[in-house]
Amino acid sequence: MIPGPVELSPRVAEAASARPLGHMSKPVVEAFGRALKAMREVWKAPATAQPFVVSGSGTVAMELAVANLVEPGTQALLVSTGYFSERMAEMIRRHGGEPVIVAAPPGGVPSLDEVTRRLDAAPGCKLLFATHVDTSTGVLVDPAPLAKLARERGLLSVFDGVCATAGERFEMEAWGADVYLSASQKALGLPPGLGLLVASERAIEARARRNAPPPLSLDWQQWIPIMQGYESGAPKYFATPATSLIIALDVGLAELCAIGVEQVFEQHRAAAETMRGYWQRLGLRALPESAAVTANTMSALYYPDGVDAALIGKVLAQDVIIAGGLLQPLAPKYFRVGHMGWTSRQPELLARTAAAIASALGRSL
Ligand code: PMP
Numbered sequence: 001m002i003p004g005p006v007e008l009s010p011r012v013a014e015a016a017s018a019r020p021l022g023h024m025s026k027p028v029v030e031a032f033g034r035a036l037k038a039m040r041e042v043w044k045a046p047a048t049a050q051p052f053v054v055s056g057s058g059t060v061a062m063e064l065a066v067a068n069l070v071e072p073g074t075q076a077l078l079v080s081t082g083y084f085s086e087r088m089a090e091m092i093r094r095h096g097g098e099p100v101i102v103a104a105p106p107g108g109v110p111s112l113d114e115v116t117r118r119l120d121a122a123p124g125c126k127l128l129f130a131t132h133v134d135t136s137t138g139v140l141v142d143p144a145p146l147a148k149l150a151r152e153r154g155l156l157s158v159f160d161g162v163c164a165t166a167g168e169r170f171e172m173e174a175w176g177a178d179v180y181l182s183a184s185q186k187a188l189g190l191p192p193g194l195g196l197l198v199a200s201e202r203a204i205e206a207r208a209r210r211n212a213p214p215p216l217s218l219d220w221q222q223w224i225p226i227m228q229g230y231e232s233g234a235p236k237y238f239a240t241p242a243t244s245l246i247i248a249l250d251v252g253l254a255e256l257c258a259i260g261v262e263q264v265f266e267q268h269r270a271a272a273e274t275m276r277g278y279w280q281r282l283g284l285r286a287l288p289e290s291a292a293v294t295a296n297t298m299s300a301l302y303y304p305d306g307v308d309a310a311l312i313g314k315v316l317a318q319d320v321i322i323a324g325g326l327l328q329p330l331a332p333k334y335f336r337v338g339h340m341g342w343t344s345r346q347p348e349l350l351a352r353t354a355a356a357i358a359s360a361l362g363r364s365l
Contacts, residue, residue: 001337001338001339001343001353002336002338003135003297003340004183006189006340006341006342007346008191008341009189009252009342012191012342015244015251016190016245016248019244021247022243023237024237027247028241028246029230029233031250031251032230032241033230033232033233036053037231038250038253038254038257041257041261042165043165043170043172044171044173044174045180046172048200049200050199051198051227052197052198052223053195053227053241054195054197054223055193055194055242056193057192058160058162058181060195061197062087062091062160064195064197065179065181066091066092066097067215067218067219068203068206068214069156069207070092070097070127071095071097072097075097075122076097076125076128077102077128077155079102079109079110080102080103080110081108081131081134081139082135082137082139083134083326083327084134084136084160085131088131092129097127106327106330107137107288108293109293119155125153126155126206127155128155128156130143130157130159130160132164132180133164133297134163135186135298136325136326137288138300139288139293140293140296143170144171144175147175148176150178156200157176158178159177162182163187163295163340164182164295165196166268167264167268167297168187177200178202180197181195181197181198183196184196184245184252187340189252189340189341190252190341191245193242194245194246199220268297268340271296271344271347272294272295272299272339274350275339275350276294278358282361283304284304287302287330288300296340300325300334300335301336301337303334311361315356320353322335339353
C-alpha cells in the first residue's frame with residue numbers, strides 16, 4: 001500500500017511474468033499497437049497526439065519531456081508542490097533552461113493569480129510545468145486552469161502525471177494540455193519499468209524547431225517512427241523495448257478501458273473517500289491543506305503526537321506496507337499510503353490497511 005509500485009491485478013501480474021518475446025514478434029507488435037491507442041483513450045487525448053512508451057521509470061518520462069522541450073536559455077514557469085516538482089526544476093536547469101519557480105508551503109498549491117502574476121513578470125517563459133499529484137505530499141494540482149492559461153499565453157503546458165494518470169481526472173484534449181507524462185507503476189496498475197508520455201502536435205512541432213537535437217535515446221524524432229510503426233503494425237527498430245512490460249501494458253490498459261476511464265476515476269474517488277473516512281475516525285490529520293488539493297490516489301498523514309516512523313514497522317508486522325515521509329524537513333513527521341490502481345478496487349485491502357494502522361496506533365476504527 002505504498003504510493004507505487006502497487007499491487008497488480010491477477011491478469012496484469014500473469015502477463016508481466018510470461019517469458020519475454022522478441023520485439024518484432026506478432027504478439028508484441030499487436031500489444032504495442034493496442035497499448036498506444038489505449039493510451040490516447042486513458043489520457044483523453046486527441047487522435048493527433050503522439051503517445052510514447054519507453055523503458056525506464058517516471059524520471060525517464062520527465063526527462064523525455066524536458067530533453068525535447070528545454071534548450072539552453074529556455075525559460076519555464078514551474079508550479080512547485082513538492083519533491084518531484086523540485087526534481088523537475090533541477091532537470092530543467094541541467095538542460096540549460098531557467099525555471100521560474102512558483103511554490104507554495106508544503107501542503108499547498110500556488111493560486112492561479114500568483115501563477116498569472118509570475119508569468120506577467122516573466123514574459124519570456126515558453127513552457128509551464130506542474131506536478132498533477134506530488135507523491136511526496138499527496139498534493140493535487142488542478143491542471144485545467146493551468147493548461148488554459150498556458151494556451152492563452154502561447155506556452156506549452158507539461159504535467160507530471162506519474163502519481164495521477166488514471167487515478168485523477170485528466171482531459172488532455174478538452175483542456176488543451178501539451179504533454180502528460182507518467183510511469184507504469186502507480187494508478188495505471190502495472191509493474192515498474194515503463195515511462196509513458198503523450199505529446200500534442202504543438203509540442204512535437206516545438207521539438208522539430210529546435211536548433212540542437214536532444215540526446216539520441218530521448219529524442220522524440222527518433223521515437224516517433226517507432227511508435228507509428230508499432231501502431232500501424234509495421235514495426236521498426238531503434239532501441240529494444242521491454243517486451244514483457246509492453247505485453248503487461250496492453251493487458252492493464254485494456255482492463256482500464258473495459259471498466260471505462262470515467263469509472264476508473266470514480267473508483268479512485270470512492271477509494272479516497274473511504275480512506276479519508278478511516279483517517280478521520282483515527283484522528284489523523286492530512287498534510288494537504290484542504291480537500292480541494294488532496295489527491296485521490298494516496299494519503300499523506302501526520303503522525304499523531306507521540307508517534308513516529310516506528311509506526312511503519314508496526315504496520316509491516318501486520319503484513320501491510322506503507323511508506324514514510326519524503327519531503328524534507330517534514331519527512332520524519334508524516335507517512336504515506338497509496339490507494340491507487342487495482343487496490344482502489346479492493347475495499348477489503350483498504351479496510352485491512354486502515355485496521356493495521358489503527359492497531360499499530362492502539363486506536364479503534
Ligand atoms: N513524479 C512523480 C509525481 C512521482 O511520484 C515519481 C515517483 N514516485 C516520479 C516523478 C519519478 O518516478 P520514478 O520513481 O518512477 O522514476
